[in-house]
Amino acid sequence: MTAIEFSNVIQRVAQSLRPVAFNLTRDTDDAKDLVQETVLKALMNREKFKTGTNLKAWLYTIMRNTFINNYNKITKRSSNIDSSEYLQYLNTDENYITQNKGTAxxxxxxxxxxxxxxxxxxxxxxxxxxxxxxxxxxxxxxxxxxxxxxxxxxxxxxxxxxxxxxxxxxx
Structure with missing residues (x-):
């Protein structure tokens, strides 16, 4: 299959990805972005697709993995600890900070x-x-x-x- 034929087939099948993308993202714009990213990844990795296998399933797998990776990135980013309350100690002279080890x-x-x-x-x-x-x-x-x-x-x-x-x- 040539690159142009592959691209045309991908574009036709991409329409069926939208409902699934919406189920994953629960947002119309995010679903469109997810489908677009899936198509882009599929086109960039055309050589990894084996002719004769299920193209739709391959695209669903790419889409699901893309969604999971994006979700993991978002949750990592949003779970940072707010350290602003510790900024006051940043420029303090360490000679003034002591620890009482008596209790321990x-x-x-x-x-x-x-x-x-x-x-x-x-x-x-x-x-x-x-x-x-x-x-x-x-x-x-x-x-x-x-x-x-x-x-x-x-x-x-x-x-x-x-x-x-x-x-x-x-x-």
Whole structure:
């Protein structure tokens, strides 16, 4: 199929794309733009079309992918965080900004004390899980059933939650 024949066929089929484009965009002007962009992409990628296959389906695929890509671009653009409230800190001298790490130190001391207060049979699997071991790895290393590992970790969490309930934030 020559380029002119291909262009003519595309123009005829493009009319049937408009209702689908409108369903996607829900706006007449956006639907026309989507069809136009689809036709342009089809003409630019003529060599990728295999003669004898369904041209209409190929165009629908191009249109759907174009719509999805445009939608993703729009949502990324509109989901930027408004950082204007932080602009006041941009030109401040860093020597005047200090951080109080005392609270974090107290919290970590309480957490470490609570973990140390766990029985050895609960603390060991809990700490292994905490540092990244999977249940099956813990069961193999400690030579205990996986159900026992899960139970001991559950009990450790429950005891820690009870011990550290002063830090619970009301949601």
């Amino acid at each position: 130190t107290f919290v970590m001391n309480d957490i470490n004390k609570a973990i140390a207060g766990l029985s050895e049979e609960h603390r060991t699997p809990f700490m292994m899980y905490y540092i990244g071991f999977k249940y099956t790895e813990i069961a193999e290393k400690l030579q205990i059933p996986i159900g026992t590992v899960k139970n001991r970790i559950h009990i450790a969490r429950k005891e820690l939650k009870q011990t550290l309930k002063v830090y619970k934030q009301d949601a």
